[in-house]
Amino acid sequence: MRTTIAFEKATWLLLPFLVFGLAAPNERRATTAGYYALPYYPAPYGGWVDEWASSYNKAKKLVDSMTLAEKTNITAGTGLSMARPCNGNTGSAERVKFPQLCLNDAANGVRLTDNVTVFPDGITVGATFDKKLFYQRGVAIGKEARGKGVNVWLGPAVGPIGRKPKGGRNWEGFGADPVLQGIGTRETIKGVQEQGVIATIKHLIGNEQEMYRRQTTDIVSPAYSANIDDRTLHELYLWPFAEAVRAGVGAAMTAYNRVNGTICSEHSYLINRLLKDELGFQGFVMTDWLSQITGVQSAISGMDMSMPGDTLIPLFGNSLWMYELTRSTLNGSVPMERLNDMATRIVAAWYQFGQDQNYPKVNFDTNTKNAIGQLYPAAWPTSPEGVVNKFVQVQEDHDEIARQIAQDAITMLKNEESLLPLSKDHPLKVFGTGAQVNSDGPNACTDRSCNKGTLGQGWGSGTVDYMYLDDPISAIKEQAQDVTFYNTDKFPTVPSSTDKDIAIVFITSASGENQYTVEDNHGDRDKSRLNAWHDGDALVKAAAAKYSNVVVIAHTVGPLVVEEWISLASVKSVLIAHLPGQEAGESLTNVLFGAASPCGHLPYSITYAENDMPDSVTDLIDSAFIDPPQDVYSERMYIDYRWLNKEKIQPRYAFGHGLSYTTFSYTNATIEKITSLSKYPPARPTKAEMLDYSQDIPDYSEAVKPQSFSTFWRYLYSWLSESDAKAAAAKATSSKYPYPDGYTTTQNTNPPRAGGAQGGNPALWDEVYRISVLVTNTGTKFSGKGSVQAYIQFPGDIEHDVPIIQLRDFEKTAKLAPGESERVEVALTRKDLSIWDVSVQDWVVPDPDGDYKVWLGAASDDLAVVCYGIDSSCDYDTDGPVSYTSKV
Template sequence: MSLHPKALLAAFVLFLLSLINASPTVKRDPVPTGYVAAPYYPAPRGGWLSDWSESYAKAVRLVTNMTLAEKVNITAGTGIFMGRCVGNTGSAPRVRFPQLCLQDGPLGIRNTDHNTAFPAGITVGATWDKDLMYARGAALGEEFRGKGVNIALLPSVGPLGRKPRGGRNWEGFGSDPVLQGIAAMLTIQGTQEQGVIATIKHLIGNEQEMYRMYNPVQPAYSANIDDRTLHELYLWPFAEGVRAGVGSVMCAYNAVNGSASSQNSYLTNKILKDELGFQGFYMTDWLAQISGVAAALAGLDMSMPGDGSIPLFGNSYWMYDLSRAVLNGSVPVSRLNDMVTRIVAAWYQMGQDQDYPEPNFSTNTQDREGPLYPGAVISPRGVVNEFVDVKGSHAEVARAIARDAITLLKNEDNVLPLSTNTSLRVYGSDAQANPDGINSCSDRGCNKGTLGQGWGSGTANYPYLDDPISAIRRRASSVTYSSSDTFPLIQDPVSENDVALVFINADSGENYITVEGNPGDRTTAGLQVWHNGDELVKAAANAFDTVVVIVHTVGPILMEDWIELHSVKAVLFAHLPGQEAGDSLTDILFGDVSPSGHLPYSLVRREDDLPASTQLRGFAIGQPQDTYTEGLYIDYRYLLAQNITPRYAFGHGLSYTTFSFSNASIEQLTTLSTFPPARAPKGTTPQTVYNNTIPPASEVYYPSGFRRINRYLYSWLERPAADAAAHIGATNSSTYPYPVGYSETEKPGPRAGGAQGGNPALWDPIFRVSLSITNTGERAGRAVVQAYVSYPTGTGWDTPPLQLRDFVKTGVLEPGESEAVEVVVSRKAVSVWDTTVQDWRAFTDAGESGYGIWLGEAVDDLRVVCLGSGGCEEVDG
């Protein structure tokens, strides 16, 4: 993300407060017993995996020829608003390494033009369609590349959606690690196949927006997560992203177990780089860095946007200070070399050394010309926008996702689909485009008109918005529309044949913008719909015999006020459809396509049906503590364990047709051992050829006669400062207080590692279930097959009753047509994380037939169960 001007003003106020307050980063606040961020040093060097060997070899050759200033220059941004992109690294033009452009966001290129505003991640999750997940990633990659973006800040899988009120849940794919992980993996593959470096974010525990950031008067909240929960839930999608070869990982703002994510050596060095074998570079979220040397030692590779905690003062934790820290010996040259090599290797890995376009847009202005460095007091001007059209045919992908995500929750009396001759009365401002202009609110920081996106840095400008009311009018012969969110007191007489379409929504976003009292998280609104939506539905239900409710929402809502009203016949969740909100909806409303979306989260009857620990954390003196006492039990896992019936279960979604599951069979593909086979030892890294002695101070002297841009961040030092630092390094007189447990002896690597994502044996297929899906209804449609695993009983391990492990979506089946499908269950999918052994454990002593693989169209609509290597049978009821 980059900060909005209002956020910069708040940052300045905090800067003033910092003059009379001590820094909060000096000492950690205590966290509850058992939540540990143990020291783990040094940062593992990259390049030991064959998948990256060629790129690392090239990177080492390039980095060997760099000066100290050149190396430092590409590890950080040049300052906020100091370039065309949301983030701009330094460059090393002498060795032909360019400035890298980093740009938001997960659903499209932020703050530019001639781009596609794709459906949000939560909408993609609701499709349960692996092909569309990949296609969206590829289309995003094409657009980012077309604009000259080197590093796309996508996908988002943190937050996982633990807290229904969390502001940015909609950027991810749903409240389940497997759904998130598969969608992230396919998004990364699609994006990086276009040559763009993807960035999976935010590692880890960014489950709410309030109090997420460190500031001079209060530390960010600490997400306190036990080791097993971390691995089995929150780390899972990141492991899938690393397995896909993601080039970059972005830290969270918050702390994890008391240690800031930007300098948490356990999280970065041990888990990400050693256990998961991550070969790319670890970067900060914008202004998330809180120290210089400590962050470097703990495994941080890139600082964005380069400023210190308070931007636009020309200060930095790195750049010139990193040059100083290397010269004085505080940061080992080997650590800097690894930082730089990881960045350069990712650049080579994506082929960006071959004819990659330069940025041709500005995220700071929509004008053709403007300041080249808007953050500077005085900046040279020039052309900053070439208005390159990168949309291609991507509207087709966007519309397919928006359409196939639409989730039919209720359809009494088969009210849907509608006839185009039906008399329609449409209500609610959400049916129309924002009357102030579709892009009138910066970063979509308002809730006016059709809700196609949440708000914040994860948004994109609309090239156009196909709004629902326009699409309905194109299709239906009789349409009247009231754009008010209050039911009209006087209107034309209502006929019994009239159908009311009521549009309502619920919004959220990132916390540098507050919308209608909600500072990112849904603090004021809760899980209620916005703008008096409940009352609008009830009033329509009182006036009409048939009401269809269409919901655009960032996530779960409560609907108990009206869901059982006699007149409310049908409910459609259209999620966040992006630019294609209109025809995608009318395709479903009028029966051109049968709905095939399924919920990526549960809809509860009341908010306290969920664990109290998953509510938002409020203000605290010192560091707020967000302790995950519910462990593995979030969303449907908790509801099942507590025998709580939701209003609509995770995975729920109706169709205009019906499907049968038949001819199921299970095959054991691999013999299951308690622990995976031993990992291969770490390979050698080409970084061993580096000369890791401190270089001469002259490598960072400011060039003679160089004309500086004020506030621009440089890696050079004035000669006296460079010489003083070099003297300390030469005399070994550095007084830097190294953290407890610091070491420069590289570790062999944990047993659970071995490749990108972990031990490759974790993805060995253990069971394959084959079955036939038949359309037993009268309309064409697509079915979603969801595969859940239940673990053997009597193991002594606490496991949720059911956990999603795979899914597949059929093609369009005509009435009577069948399709054979397969789901695969891997070793990891039948394992738990053993916190003592520090490896994934399966239950062979309970007998492999003790595992149950449950297949159905929702977690509460299971049709078939297969028991280990035994057989499969239909589920009764």
Template sequence: MILLYLTLSCLISWTLAAQRSPHHPRADAAYSPPYYPAPNGGWLSEWTSAYEKAQKIVGNMTLAEKVNLTTGTGEFMGPCAGQTGSALRFGIPNLCLHDSPLGIRNSDHNTAFPAGVTVGATFDKDLMYERGVGLGEEARGKGVNVLLGPVVGPTFRKPRGGRGWEGFGADPSLQAIGGAQTIKGMQSTGAISCLKHFIGNEQEMHRETSVLGPGYSSNIDDRTLHEIYLWPFAEGVRAGTGSVMMAYNDVNRSACSQNSLLINGILKDELGFQGFVMTDWLAQMGGVSSALAGLDMAMPGDGLIPLLGDSYWGSELSRSILNGTVPLERLNDMVTRIVATWYQMGQDEDYPLPNFSSNTLDETGPLYPGALISPTGVVNQYVNVEGTHNITANAIARDAITLLKNDNNTLPLSKNASLHVFGTDAGANSDGLNSCSDQGCDNGVLTMGWGSGTSRLPYLVTPQEAIANVTPTATFHISDTFPSGLTPNASSIALVFINADSGENYITVENNPGDRTTTDLYAWHNGDELVEAAAAVFSRVVVIIHTVGPIILENWIDLDPVKAVLIAHLPGQEAGYSLTDILYGDYSPSGHLPYTIPFNESNYPASVSLLNQPFGQIQDDFTEGIYIDYRHFLNANITPRYPFGHGLSYTTFSISDPVLTTVTPLDSAYSPSRTAKGSTPSYPTTIPDPDEVAWPDNFNRIWRYLYPYLDDPDSIVSNSTNSSAAYPYPDGYTTTAHPAPRAGGGQGGNPALFDVAFTLSVLVTNTGSRSGRAVAQLYVELPDTIDADVPSRQLRDFGKTGTLQPGGSETVVLNVTRKDLSVWDVGVQDWRTVVDGEGVGLWVGESLGSLGERDVRAIFGRGWGL
């Protein structure tokens, strides 16, 4: 492959000296400082209209109505994974919040889209957006107000972590672009996206605080937080996401759901987030503490233990308002953020009510399954929301398929080739489609991982079916044990299907508790042995892998008979024909690895291993800092088996004719000063009349349902007036607002951070003999003179061509923003950018590996290098 290298001589340098900051935290210093009070929403122009509408409504709400909208009604107390109470006087119904990032979970007549990691492997912004539109349309069609996705955390820091596959890959820019495109697509339909999980939730085991002890603490230094883990969340906020979900774990020894620095300081103040912040399910740790820390919505509403009918909020939040421990201003902002988001997405205009139940597929059933005695009714209307989304799903599954190896042009296959197909991963689930709850098994072709990030498959064409449809010359051995006595013809080709699975911690599959603990990074079901056995008999072996993430290939990758290897990722419902499109050459493969594949797991930093201890809180120190995935391999000078971004084609491409255009001059090390915050809604601060949360007359209570009402609300006001005891507020609590963060000023941060500094256009030409699509990946190399520890290359943009015929060309335009050329200055608390002078390298290639090995300092000022 050809590498292009450009230096921006005399354009970019440092004018301010900066002390080199460490990229790892001291374990004994990892404590999250307090940040109070919670900033009010409504000060950005993009949300002005929605907040004006919300202010009129909230200003006339009773205390009960306000509390109702902030608190879930309880586990299994409605059709969705969670639902808030309602404010029916104002046309606001119970808001339905429901999984998942790849489809409508536990529903019917919906599309099971490819998983996020598959979408990331396409490196196709248009498909990312189209999938978002499809998800939003199906959410709206089912009456889901808030669809719980996309996922941009975890980010494959831990390669064996259970849920990396729900996100888009191991690079913050890839995650950011995938997440932002998904949000824009989803919310174009009126559905509210929920960006998650904020933040540092990188393994499944021990993530949750329970009666057995606290969840682990992800101890992350400030610079690493901003440059790696916060980066995609900032882009999601910039894209206008309506909600953000907090993670289960602690960050720097403070639970995410009540971490005031994360919610108040970073998310709402620095990033200018205008929507509402919710818990993950049962992740709320306290009532007053979480409200003051900036939490806006508790899901599903229950306290630490569900189905007991109690809550940290609900009636307890009503009590906290009446006795003055939670300022009414805080509750008003909570409710205003929720209602403003409802208006922002146009859900006040004929948005459907839920027409499905995630609790049963029966047409009728209990309306509140969590109650022992519940009224019944129609719970499933079987509304078909699939539309033509199978076209998008198939395109993603196909264009994500990543060709790792193709010796002697073994692929594509001839339709009359003699094939033997091995492995249960080629076939159907032997127990039936969707027979495993939340896909909690590894039986048949792996279409997705397991857990809440899944959906039911409306249908599935397996690889076995698709291959049989293309050719009559295939023999199938749908077993993970190689048959004895098999003597193929010399011309026969073996197709060996293997996989590696993972998922969410509440399900254990084959002794893997979400994270890959039993199998490590190797194939499941003795897949390596199956490949080796085939290679001992066949002279040509093609390996097809469905995997949740990085997988070790060393047992067989260099065996001479292993001629070709494809990673098909997690294809969703379109597993079969998307694969045969590639195997038989109807399309050239155009997917690229969204993570690095190492030679051995020991190639990773020791600090990214899974942690397990029976007692006490696990302290997970992110001592590798900014050096995860390919950044680590570059920094440690370790050659991987396959680099990030790797992906072959049946044709070849050249990248040439670079044109660099300066768009916004970088004439200062820091962004221009932010504008002042706009005004926010204001309301009377008088304690409401206690009667507003008294039980209504003749009210028909549902047992275990969470209500905002109190038995004797008048006594609360009276007792609080006569009490001299001061409430024990959290350390550092204050009602005096912080100065506006200099790095803020707009959605995602200071708007100047997102100014395009340069555009780089390149000409991509198909130089081969078959049609195909190419990806141009742009990596930035900051100069040595920045006096900060930085990776030698960082992905910042990418672009994918359309289908190019042999000899055809297309110009791809790539953008570099001010933020792309910045590092986080911990002391100043702002992004510091290189300015006019020394060279910044812009590397463009088809993968990180195509950029070559060279001392780049030796070619500063020489323009493009080959």
């Protein structure tokens, strides 16, 4: 049953519990006291924003011409591996010329195919803090996806946001901050969709760890419940989704886990209220693969597409939709209006991105690398064969953008005595298996589910097959004259060292999706924690004891604890190379030998100890039985640097930290107020007139399989047998589905006041402050790129609890020669200056005329300039906004 409300809780925490948490049919699922959600029905219609109106009109016309079985056929997948060619494949409506849609991973390219680029992972591009590179990577991925015939690319990922440092899939996203994630996803979506490919924002929401995220069975292993209050949800976890919707993203994917007790695939509040109504999402919502646990409930809760179509156990060709959705609409359980809306959203996205005109057909098959393969693989041995792979080359010159990202992401933590860049004539002793490609081949482990050799990607469905892997040792040997490589993670017996010897030590830390366990890590880094794998810390210490000059290079999915060796006198330089994809070699040697100055910045904080962060984010859920495990977001908005600043805990290396071979000054700053503020934004625009989806239940004959059609075992079809169709139609007036409390079919005439357009009320993006600063390369030897990060500090006298500073924008200079300058602009919007008002359910500027400060600099703890909104002045060389009381 629903839990009671603890009325003694703080007011700002109370109201979200009244509107956010448990909903039928999971009411029996217990949650931590106070967390549940009111229902939100029905699913809001799309098509009411100008940018999508034409596509919706065309889509409705096409859907109106479909039969019942055709409509249900395009809203679900044909089965997991039950049909070629892609990770997910919808049914089609060939009679009206609507094709089967190909949905394909990964987060860093096109998965399970050939002649493609393995781009650096999201966490790597996040470390560039460069909007241009975000966008260019999106363009290149979009071109490759289109060239392979992919209709829907299953990225980018902003959930997880990186709340838990040991979280298994943090590397697929852009970093542990909502604005960094939001800008990353916005620019990626723009680049991908400009190529005509539908992008997918995922995972909605609270998928912050891998273990126990999935509902494997209802009793033994229920999915955990992410218990999030309303303000935290809006200010952190929903923030990048709003940016994605504002960018016009065509698809969204729900998460496996529960949120406040309710499984995400049937969470009417998340899908209907927040995504489709408040954020104005116009595309279609799909399940994550095998995350759907109900049929009717997920349909009325706003789900539009079931992927890959099967039940939780995909063995016998059963589905919660397809056949069952046809039955449920024919018997009246799912209204025809809902089915028409579902189908129209899918077809509208197809029209929106021009896929009805000369779109390439799929030319690859995820099931085999051979040219000839089974057309219906899981129907073996009855499947016919045919040409399934055409080996289309789509890489073009994308290695260049991949290499640039990998290079510009490299983050220098330390460089004492200016050991780097290296001279090419120094004797180099290279240690660690991470320096060389896996001897079994870069693709030897399925979905990269091992940590052998150079670590270019995490593991799981977010990976791409290498066509080649430019490994570091090959690139180092091409540049240096005297290289000795010890391909081992155990320090070997070596000759006596000389003062000229430089040791380069490679260490790694991997993670990935929970369907694989790698070296006792169950997706999350539960075994290795935040330590280097393969006893990498010992390898560094041994090298430091032997050599007086040591360079450490870490390929890692996220933060490491480096205290065992970071302060050793001989460890002079440390580079975090993140996950560079296929271009791990030359991108690194360009930095090592000085062809490029390092310009990456940490997209997360590195702490002295794991427990410098709160238990709620350091602890992983490690068991589940009968009742869902509870993951309470008790730290609220205080993740990563926000928590450290609040608790005055000094990080070893702060969020945004990154050194260069040169230095930069920040001078001549200006701040201009563009828009006067009111406490609340202007009233939202009214919705345009929506399409009419009403329809009587059609004759049962529209659901019956044609006698001449041959089917394949385990392939999912939407047709009913004639007897089942007649029986379902007979029940339409005699029986009723047990709808949840609050269920209605009447469209909401009082939509959320925070909405009004894609992403929310368009006034939220009104520019309020425009800030510029002159960035000058003050060094004398090296060119380099300067980073400008802009953090907001709210007025100190407001009544709301807010983080001390919060990232709000960033820009990067072009490469500046010594003495060269560039004026950089950043901007802050109304939303940047707002907090989420849980009582009014809108964004509020707590003090429109208050003393907002904008801090500018190279890192969250290196902010050299502060500009004051109250009088449009700027100061330099002031004490920063954060003071620490520990680990100094």
